[in-house]
Amino acid sequence: MPDQVGLELIATALGEAIPGSVLETTFFRERAAVHVAPASVRQVLSTLKQNHGYRALMSVHGVDYYPHEPRLGVHYELLDMDRVDRLSVKLRVPLDEPNVESVTPDWPTANHQEREVFDMFGVYFDGHPDLRRILMPEDYEGHPQRRDFPLGGEPVLFTHNEVSSPGWTR
């Protein structure tokens, strides 16, 4: 992890390279995070890759910040294998415009992970080559990992309720 000073240096360099990209930095439990504007995420990640040595993207995950606004969050966990250094890049998007530029063209590893975030949270990754549901069935409605999505209540399909089931066999 970069220390707090290192984090500020990275954030300043990013802010100079891409004006308006860095919103905030947090340093929590020795873990450094840069909060960026959603529109600039692809640029930010490629700048971090080229200028700061973070050449591996280990994880992309979604978060729902309900009841806070903007609700949806996407986190990118970057890794520099040479210096054994990690950095999180975080962004927030509102529910009514959940669009983030896809980083899959630069980082092929994000392909499945962005699809999972789309599937579970309904974040749309613009420019993703194959944005379909990945874990849920393709005809599923709703995004189950959102905090306001209810637990349970999913009817199970048996032969005896095939006719009255909610239309899966139709």
Added chain:
Amino acid sequence: MDAVSTRSEYRKREESITLSPLEEQLAVQRDPSGGVTEVLTLNIGPHHPATHGVLRLLVTLEGEVVRDLRPIIGYVHTGIEKTAEDKAYWKVIPVVERMDYLSYYFNAMAFCGAVETLLECEVPKRAQYLRVIHLELNRIMSHLVWLGTSALDLGAMSMFWYCFRERELILDLFEQSSGQRMHTRYFQVGGVIEDIPRGFEEKLREFIAIMPGRVDQYNDLLKRNEILLQRLRGTCPLDEESLLALGVTGPLLRAAGNPWDLRKAAPYSSYEDFSFKIPVGTVGDNYDRYAVRVAEIYESVKIIEQALDGLPEGPYITGDRKVALPPRHELATSMEALIHHFKLVTEGFRPPPGEVYYPIESPRGELGCFVRSDGSAKPARVHMRDPSFVNLQATAAMTRGAYIADLIATLAMLDPILGGIDR
């Protein structure tokens, strides 16, 4: 936005995964003499023994050669991450253990580590060593299941019995220390649930004594076996750069020559105390993937032996009563212990708000657990970065242009665990 969620579009989207654009493209390419090229799209799985679970593959074949491949997953999606959001922190441990069902200690370790980081909770040295012993036993167990089933895929039927014979020894040890053979719930936030029982050490020493010899026997059977060499050597290699771009970690990356191992690079749970080597391959073909995993079994045995020799005395779980249950005997005499016990069992503890990503080295690569706390007694988000889920993306890159028989071998060497992929 609507196009994805409405049911009427279903057929159209199924069409998108039949790879028809590729078929057309290939047909045009391969048609200089006016002959007809037949491209076949073959569905493998989801119920197929060679897919090691319920993995479905759509493979485009030209003759016997794989031109493209698309994995379709989600058949064992159980919504564990969603379930975890409705449970107190310490009640999440048994559900996350069931994600990757061959490396339950690792799932528990990643989750407990993340929560301990949130709480800034110190884990006693003895608990760290006990964790290492069980993690490495679990790594050997996972590799044994992989070796047995992979060898079975390649036609070496008897390997399956030998590997499962040794796996039984490990499961017996798990049963002795925790009462369960699988999904043991041995790791707790702040330490482990119980100290190892009397007799565990002798049994573990017996195991340490026989295991290297048994791996030698596996090697005698397989290492220079002509059939195995022809199936594995030189098939489906992928270079380090492509693997890194695809986010592949673990034995697959090490087989390509990159010695990245979180146990060495960023030690957790006292791994810095042990001396062990990181096996690496050279070309990154299927044989290297096989050899790296088998070599890791020897190293794990070494770590277990060192941990057992150096096992420090002391508590096996943190003394912080706000996090760990008080000992049973205190409940009869101490009002305070009773209150702590009641609070922990009914509500659990409340970590301070924050977000933590805690990566560890699982048998398949980097297993990261992301936990977000909103200050309540239940986690606001639990996410596992499962190595199998990410590594699966490399299948297409590895097998493009290879024979379909090599696809089966590659899938075996990839070691995907569908419980972890679908979660």
